[in-house]
């Protein structure tokens with residue numbers, strides 16, 4: 326029996342999970358609400374909150390999984406990419422835990438882990454498959470050839486998809502993080518009410534900064550012409566913006582699937598929780614004859630279950646690291 330402890334601390338979620346023989350038994354996530362009043366994640370505060378949260382989160386994950394800490398076979402942690410001060414907390418904890426129990430240490434790339442969340446539940450995608458990873462910091466089209474063999478086909482040239490949601494929310498006067506709120510308001514809005522531009526970026530790369538500027542000018546102009554416009558049309562604006570972000574993502578996904586000739590297609594990362602993207606992918610999958618893979622909501626945004634499952638596959642391969650391992654703010658696939 327292989328019991329793996331997974332630790333995630335790359336941004337503003339402190340999370341710990343237990344995986345037993347490839348099945349997730351617990352996944353504890355401590356959200357940091359302290360950043361809301363600053364309109365974004367404050368790195369120093371995130372790091373301090375991780376320090377406060379990490380031991381209770383790990384203790385709870387062990388308790389909920391009904392295992393004994395002496396039976397844990399290995400500890401997997403997020404090495405990067407992310408905020409260095411945040412990553413340091415998870416990395417140091419994982420090292421100390423592994424050292425104290427004389428068990429192996431496993432380093433995990435956070436962006437690979439988002440994709441490997443698809444191996445938590447059945448059915449799982451078959452290699453090679455295509456994954457669109459969309460989070461607060463990244464937008465990547467990835468050809469997944471094996472658990473840890475991934476080829477980056479395209480990525481954003483400026484803002485990430487999650488940033489496009491969050492920055493739009495800020496323009497619309499919504500609190501941080503605005504992605505989930507835009508999703509909620511969009512549900513009873515008319516997506517055809519307003520049209521926002523689709524950037525013409527060649528190949529499989531993305532760009533979202535032009536869209537952000539277009540939304541800013543649109544809102545300013547409308548408010549000037551009709552004061553109170555935004556309040557009156559908030560739901561329609563959210564639905565129209567969301568529909569454009571989703572169409573930008575899905576158009577590139579379609580192009581990538583054609584280019585590499587695969588029919589198993591997945592989405593991952595925080596923005597894969599977006600209902601417009603989820604529904605859009607299902608419809609596109611039916612049209613294109615794809616098998617589509619969409620993570621459960623709790624495995625879209627940052628969580629340690631994805632670190633633990635990735636750790637399990639490295640454990641099987643005997644892929645361990647020494648205690649001189651350091652976290653990486655930038656860490657390519």
Ligand code: KG4
Nearest residue numbers: 460461462487504508595596598599626627
């Ligand atoms: O993967 P994640 O939890 O953290 C990073 O690794 O960045 O992604 C967070 C991002 C944020 O930008 C958040 O606004 C966005 O995911 N997000 C959403 C939704 N839920 C989370 N964006 C749109 N609709 C949602 N339902």
Ligand code: ZN
Nearest residue numbers: 460595626627
């Ligand atoms: Zn993430």
